[in-house]
Amino acid sequence: QFDALVAASGKCLEGVPGMGFVFIRKAILEGCAGRSQSLAMDLYDQYAYMEKTTQWRFTPPTHVVVALAEAIAQFEEEGGQPARLARYTSNYTTLVKGMAKLGFKPFLDPAIQAPIIVTFHAPLDTRYDFKAFYMAARERGFVLYPGKLTQVETFRVGCIGAIGPREIEQAVQAIAGALQDMGITSATPA
Numbered sequence: 001q002f003d004a005l006v007a008a009s010g011k012c013l014e015g016v017p018g019m020g021f022v023f024i025r026k027a028i029l030e031g032c033a034g035r036s037q038s039l040a041m042d043l044y045d046q047y048a049y050m051e052k053t054t055q056w057r058f059t060p061p062t063h064v065v066v067a068l069a070e071a072i073a074q075f076e077e078e079g080g081q082p083a084r085l086a087r088y089t090s091n092y093t094t095l096v097k098g099m100a101k102l103g104f105k106p107f108l109d110p111a112i113q114a115p116i117i118v119t120f121h122a123p124l125d126t127r128y129d130f131k132a133f134y135m136a137a138r139e140r141g142f143v144l145y146p147g148k149l150t151q152v153e154t155f156r157v158g159c160i161g162a163i164g165p166r167e168i169e170q171a172v173q174a175i176a177g178a179l180q181d182m183g184i185t186s187a188t189p190a
Contacts, residue, residue: 015071098172103187121189122153136178
């Protein structure tokens with residue numbers, strides 16, 4: 001049970017980025033009337049205006065709304081949350097197994113890891129340089145996320161989006177190629 005859930009059009013819905021939405025108990029929302037410190041972020045005022053006029057208060061992100069409707073239809077066609085979670089879990093498993101073969105170790109314990117994005121320890125090898133690693137993977141068609149969310153050197157790889165295990169395997173191959181370009185034979189973590 002919750003009072004509110006805030007989400008976005010991208011990420012696990014696989015829509016284009018650009019729109020947030022909220023599931024909120026009406027009593028909680030009504031309690032927010034007149035309390036927003038931002039005109040643009042006044043959720044209650046947007047709700048009240050839409051109830052009264054059926055319109056957005058400002059120019060609507062029509063392309064994002066249409067793309068979100070299509071993303072939701074695709075989500076339902078795929079089988080909803082259980083099917084989407086199963087695909088992401090398969091992607092995660094494929095990624096972690098493939099990266100382990102290269103010597104990479106995930107930052108988080110698998111018991112608390114969600115199958116959304118995986119943070120990996122950077123290799124101990126002194127030839128490792130994230131910028132060079134990033135560019136070598138990018139030249140092979142894959143973009144990595146820097147991992148500056150921790151005190152240790154890490155990087156992140158996403159498991160979500162309109163991808164499956166085949167694309168994850170291709171990403172692991174690109175990462176292996178990036179290591180090879182750098183002369184790194186094992187990604188044993190620092």
